[in-house]
Amino acid sequence: MSSSGTVLVTGGTGTTGSRVARGLRDEGVAVRIATRKPNEADPEHVRFDWADPSTHAPVLEGVERVYLVAPIGVAAPEPMVEPFLAMALSAGVRRVVLLSSSAVDEGAPGPGALHRMVRRTVPEWTVLRPSxxxxxxxxxxxxxxxxxxxxxxxxxxxxxxxxxxDPADIAAVAVRALADTVSHDTAHVITxxxxxxxxxxxxxxxxxxxxxxxxxxxxxxxxxxxxxxxxxxxxxxxxxxxxxxxxxxxxxxWVTTTVSDLTGRPAxxxxxxxxxxxxxx
Ligand SMILES: NC(=O)c1ccc[n+]([C@@H]2O[C@H](COP(=O)([O-])OP(=O)(O)OC[C@H]3O[C@@H](n4cnc5c(N)ncnc54)[C@H](OP(=O)(O)O)[C@@H]3O)[C@@H](O)[C@H]2O)c1
CATH class of the missing domain: 3.90.25.10 (UDP-galactose 4-epimerase, domain 1)
Incomplete structure (x- = not known):
């Protein structure tokens, strides 16, 4: 990816997002951490709240790729995520890596609806379906x-x-999906x-x-x-x-070989x- 392209990591202080951000930094990729409670002393932190649309546009400036963690604990997140995704695409985002779940098929309520939305609307997409x-x-x-x-x-x-x-293995797969030159354009079941x-x-x-x-x-x-x-x-x-x-x-x-296939080491x-x-x- 181009050295100027920044990856926006939503849920960037959370279990997978914090590990995704670390993995990207280790590969020299610039990251922006979206959080409701930014640490003012940390230049990577930006204020972002799914429930506050005024925080959405500013976090997208200069962003090429997004790690997308939907609002937590919301059974139907589409009304919050759809306008953000549209805004991201018109702001120049080309690639989105969505966190979903092995238990949720494409098109099922909640994360499954986001899976379908991302596959249909984002030029370069990956859906992570961890166990x-x-x-x-x-x-x-x-x-x-x-x-x-x-x-x-x-x-x-x-x-x-x-x-x-292990969430570290999910993050390692996410880093490949975000940083690889060629987009994966698929759903990865990760176990x-x-x-x-x-x-x-x-x-x-x-x-x-x-x-x-x-x-x-x-x-x-x-x-x-x-x-x-x-x-x-x-x-x-x-x-x-x-x-x-x-x-x-x-x-x-089910057991998949996604972690070893994409990272070269066993889960x-x-x-x-x-x-x-x-x-x-
Ligand atoms: N646990 C499992 O076994 C499992 C299995 C498969 C899939 N999943 C999926 O994984 C997802 C959780 O991912 P995770 O474990 O990486 O996250 P997590 O550790 O639960 O962290 C939640 C993150 O979301 C951010 N957040 C919460 N509410 C927000 C809001 N209103 N606006 C903006 N950011 C908000 C938090 O940031 P701040 O607090 O800093 O704002 C935090 O960084 C779940 O939704 C689930 O669908 C979980």
Whole structure:
């Protein structure tokens, strides 16, 4: 890509965006970090809020490519994203790399509608469809919070398995899609190396950290009410619990070679991830 082209990283302070920005910098690509709370001392930071259209045009000046993370926790993000995308294209953006999900097909509500929009309207496009993040086992995600507070992971996934993926591997794929000279013009399903049930994952955490962690599977309705009582809006809680049901029914057991195909190194295993983050548990 031309040395003058800047990549706008939306969600640039988040789990994938912060890693995408780091990877691009390492390749000498100029980045602009979009955030609602810019650090005034950081020249890469720009104020950007999906809910405040007055912040949209300024962040696009001189931008050639965009890493697109849709508004978080919004079941139908199209009304916010569509005008921004149109503005970006008329401001000279040629390439967009959209973060979606392995669980969401093109055209499905929410991220699937954005997938279709990007494929149809952006000259150079890639859609990233990662599996469930290993990072969910840390921090404030319900899985991580459950481990921290009670040593228990509660899902509606039964014995279903999913090939959890390290966000660092998602970011490495995103960096290729953003920085490669030739646009990928495809959707990449990105997974870790092996499907695991949450009981398998709990056993790995217990073995590696020495802290006893167990998995309890509940019904979809019970999971929705647990999420709602934890502050998740009901519409979004229903969507998340539906994704668990898909895992339970075997819909997310697939493993792809996207990480090794595009980065030349294998995807990180869940045990390696837990070892690397042992202190967080
Ligand atoms: N977790 C999973 O297992 C999983 C699996 C597949 C796909 N996904 C997808 O990944 C997405 C999350 O990506 P992520 O984990 O990289 O992000 P994240 O860590 O959840 O971070 C959210 C980012 O979005 C920014 N943000 C939040 N609200 C905003 C707003 N109103 N305007 C502008 N920026 C806003 C935040 O920036 P500031 O706070 O600095 O403004 C932050 O940088 C989800 O939407 C989901 O669809 C997740």
């Amino acid at each position: 469930w993040f290993m990072q969910n086992f840390l921090g404030d995600h319900p899985v991580g919070a459950g481990i921290r507070t009670s040593g228990e992971i509660v899902t509606a996934t039964g014995q279903g398995r999913v090939a959890f993926v 870790g190396p092996e499907p695991l049930s949450y009981a398998d994952a709990a056993a790995v955490v217990s073995r590696v950290t020495g802290r006893k962690v167990r998995h309890r599977s509940v019904g979809v309705a019970e999971l929705v009410s647990r999420l709602v009582s934890g502050g998740v809006p009901e519409e979004f809680a229903t969507l998340l619990a539906g994704l668990d049901a898909d895992i339970r029914d075997g819909g997310q057991e 990180r295993s869940f045990a390696e991830f837990v070892r690397a983050h042992r202190d967080h548990f």
